[in-house]
Amino acid sequence: MATSRRDVLWEAGKFLILGSAAVSSSPSAAPAPTPAAAPALPAYNPQAHLWGMTIDIEKCIGCGNCVRACEKENDVPEGFFRTWVEHYEIDGADQEHPHVTSPGGGKNGFPPSSDAKAKQFFVPKLCNHCMDSPCVQVCPVGATFDSPDGVVLVDESYCLGCRYCIQACPYGCRYINPAKETVDKCSLCYHRITQGLTTACCEACPTQARQLADLKNPKDPVHEFLRKNKVQVLKPHMATRAKVFYRELDGAVR
Amino acid sequence: MHPIPGVEGFMYPNEVELQWSILIVLYPYITGLVAGAFILASLERVFRVSAVKPTYRLALLTALAFLLVAPLPLQLHLGHPERSLEMYLTPHRSSAMAMFGFVYLWYLMVVLLAEIWLDYRADIVHKARTTSGPIGWVYKILTLGSMNVSPAARSIDDRVGYIITIIGIPSAFLLHGYVGFIFGSVKANAWWSTPLMPIVFLFSAMVSGIAAVMLLYHASCLLLKRALDMRCLDTIAKYLFYVFVIDFSLEMLDLVHRIYEADESFRSLDFMVHTRLYTSQVILQILLGTCLPLALLGAAQVLRLAESTRRKLYAVSGVLTLIGIFAMRWNVVIGGQLFSKSYLGYTTYKLQFAAREGLLSSLALMLLPLGILWVLVKLLPPFEEPQAL
Numbered sequence: 001m002a003t004s005r006r007d008v009l010w011e012a013g014k015f016l017i018l019g020s021a022a023v024s025s026s027p028s029a030a031p032a033p034t035p036a037a038a039p040a041l042p043a044y045n046p047q048a049h050l051w052g053m054t055i056d057i058e059k060c061i062g063c064g065n066c067v068r069a070c071e072k073e074n075d076v077p078e079g080f081f082r083t084w085v086e087h088y089e090i091d092g093a094d095q096e097h098p099h100v101t102s103p104g105g106g107k108n109g110f111p112p113s114s115d116a117k118a119k120q121f122f123v124p125k126l127c128n129h130c131m132d133s134p135c136v137q138v139c140p141v142g143a144t145f146d147s148p149d150g151v152v153l154v155d156e157s158y159c160l161g162c163r164y165c166i167q168a169c170p171y172g173c174r175y176i177n178p179a180k181e182t183v184d185k186c187s188l189c190y191h192r193i194t195q196g197l198t199t200a201c202c203e204a205c206p207t208q209a210r211q212l213a214d215l216k217n218p219k220d221p222v223h224e225f226l227r228k229n230k231v232q233v234l235k236p237h238m239a240t241r242a243k244v245f246y247r248e249l250d251g252a253v254r
Numbered sequence: 255m256h257p258i259p260g261v262e263g264f265m266y267p268n269e270v271e272l273q274w275s276i277l278i279v280l281y282p283y284i285t286g287l288v289a290g291a292f293i294l295a296s297l298e299r300v301f302r303v304s305a306v307k308p309t310y311r312l313a314l315l316t317a318l319a320f321l322l323v324a325p326l327p328l329q330l331h332l333g334h335p336e337r338s339l340e341m342y343l344t345p346h347r348s349s350a351m352a353m354f355g356f357v358y359l360w361y362l363m364v365v366l367l368a369e370i371w372l373d374y375r376a377d378i379v380h381k382a383r384t385t386s387g388p389i390g391w392v393y394k395i396l397t398l399g400s401m402n403v404s405p406a407a408r409s410i411d412d413r414v415g416y417i418i419t420i421i422g423i424p425s426a427f428l429l430h431g432y433v434g435f436i437f438g439s440v441k442a443n444a445w446w447s448t449p450l451m452p453i454v455f456l457f458s459a460m461v462s463g464i465a466a467v468m469l470l471y472h473a474s475c476l477l478l479k480r481a482l483d484m485r486c487l488d489t490i491a492k493y494l495f496y497v498f499v500i501d502f503s504l505e506m507l508d509l510v511h512r513i514y515e516a517d518e519s520f521r522s523l524d525f526m527v528h529t530r531l532y533t534s535q536v537i538l539q540i541l542l543g544t545c546l547p548l549a550l551l552g553a554a555q556v557l558r559l560a561e562s563t564r565r566k567l568y569a570v571s572g573v574l575t576l577i578g579i580f581a582m583r584w585n586v587v588i589g590g591q592l593f594s595k596s597y598l599g600y601t602t603y604k605l606q607f608a609a610r611e612g613l614l615s616s617l618a619l620m621l622l623p624l625g626i627l628w629v630l631v632k633l634l635p636p637f638e639e640p641q642a643l
Contacts, residue, residue: 081267096521100264100598125266134442140352141340160340161333163273164351170442172266172595176273181333238441254596 046148052243059209062122069204127186128242135165263599275611277327289430290463305489311636319627444519457501465575495551522597543578547571
């Protein structure tokens with residue numbers, strides 16, 4: 001499901017209106033709810049959240065559930081990926097030349113490895129929802145933008161399809177949707193997380209290797225995860241302030 | 255497990271298809287020709303190199319013809335060209351690309367059109383008075399209602415034209431240096447990301463623009479059966495040689511720096527240059543497109559060659575130079591997308607023939623400026639003596 005800048009502003013606007021209404025109206029003056037009115041959802045306040053993700057490399061079994069769930073949830077076109085899984089095989093000290101595969105983005109899992117002696121692990125990838133996103137920086141019209149709650153989104157009704165953002169992303173997370181001719185990428189299931197749900201990929205993960213993280217929520221387990229584990233982001237030298245944190249990420253991963 | 259056709263090693267799954275096609279190769283190539291042609295024109299106007307005077311007007315018209323076509327490959331490439339106006343209306347100020355429209359408009363309207371109009375104004379007024387029929391009306395419109403060609407008015411034209419040329423030189427530098435910045439500022443791409451990129455683009459632009467005007471001058475003299483001014487041709491060739499030496503030195507500096515520094519991307523890029531880019535980079539760009547024309551132009555500087563030999567030598571050098579600079583643009587744009595940002599694999603560019611971003615539309619886009627130039631030359635003859643002050 002596509003999320004436009006308008007949707008984000010609408011959510012923020014709803015919060016402001018509902019919030020100010022709650023402040024200005026005294027209990028006695030409040031109109032009684034009409035029986036026909038739908039039960040009101042708790043207002044979503046984008047300012048109160050900062051979304052990211054944690055990924056535990058040791059828990060990922062490469063089943064591809066996340067890729068399939070994402071594809072279904074977000075109508076991802078065939079051959080393109082909002083999330084994918086890579087399989088790494090590293091033989092001895094040759095960190096420079098890991099053997100990496102991702103057949104079909106790992107959607108249908110991976111064949112058994114031929115090299116039993118090699119170090120092996122899976123690396124799920126997705127948009128890193130960087131705080132200093134190169135993709136946001138280069139978009140000529142601001143169609144790619146940072147939401148107030150730290151999600152990098154694309155307004156497909158505004159995107160020119162110039163593909164500069166695809167060139168600027170160091171992680172290969174973006175693609176052109178062939179039907180829409182606009183850029184597409186992981187939205188961190190914005191339509192779900194603003195409704196109190198987790199992302200489709202996190203929900204589908206059988207080992208809980210992927211966890212949606214709200215860095216502004218003091219009760220979120222992410223804080224303990226970051227405190228107790230050795231974590232790393234992808235390509236830290238790119239200085240993008242990525243918000244997808246990997247536990248036990250091998251130095252050979254790029 | 256089936257390997258992906260055209261892919262060697264590992265690419266991130268979304269990287270397999272190239273994003274910027276031959277049309278984006280044309281964009282820096284065409285803007286480079288514009289900037290280079292303008293800088294050649296300014297040699298005469300600002301730096302008083304009178305030997306190149308016969309090409310002054312031709313260089314300006316060449317720059318205009320190519321500048322008019324410059325945005326077309328971009329438009330054709332966009333997924334939603336109908337939204338491109340948004341770049342003017344709601345530009346994103348942190349985007350290098352967003353500023354292109356403004357740099358382009360500045361260069362087209364303030365620099366090039368103004369300079370051409372001021373330079374030709376007396377001729378336009380003269381033709382508006384002496385030509386009848388629809389063409390006469392075209393000239394009348396081109397006067398913009400200003401029929402005063404008194405010596406005082408012409409003197410003002412000349413002075414304003416001079417100021418515009420002075421503004422035009424940094425503007426031409428800006429136009430093409432900026433195109434280089436679009437690539438050079440992409441930190442995610444090791445092939446592009448270098449502060450030398452705008453400088454290299456700028457000097458290669460001058461090389462290609464000077465070579466193009468040299469060839470066009472040569473060709474128009476043959477077509478119009480005019481005597482070729484050999485002093486002019488020799489001077490252009492001399493400047494082409496000097497600028498080319500600087501351009502080549504900068505490119506070699508970049509190469510040596512990469513080889514010596516050998517950072518994490520080096521093995522991957524080195525492999526690419528020795529395999530997928532070997533023909534276009536080593537053979538076409540460096541050997542045939544740079545070393546050979548440099549040797550030929552250098553020989554013309556050092557040896558005492560006959561006029562007819564020099565003429566042929568310049569023509570061959572010019573053609574080779576244009577091929578070399580095109581190959582350079584190709585290697586930057588296409589080469590920068592052939593390797594994975596994981597440095598673990600390579601993909602292939604499949605150039606289509608009759609597609610929106612195919613060879614046929616690219617050829618049409620390269621021929622279009624020549625068609626526009628032909629019309630401009632008919633309308634505003636560059637070789638007639640300008641109307642006297």
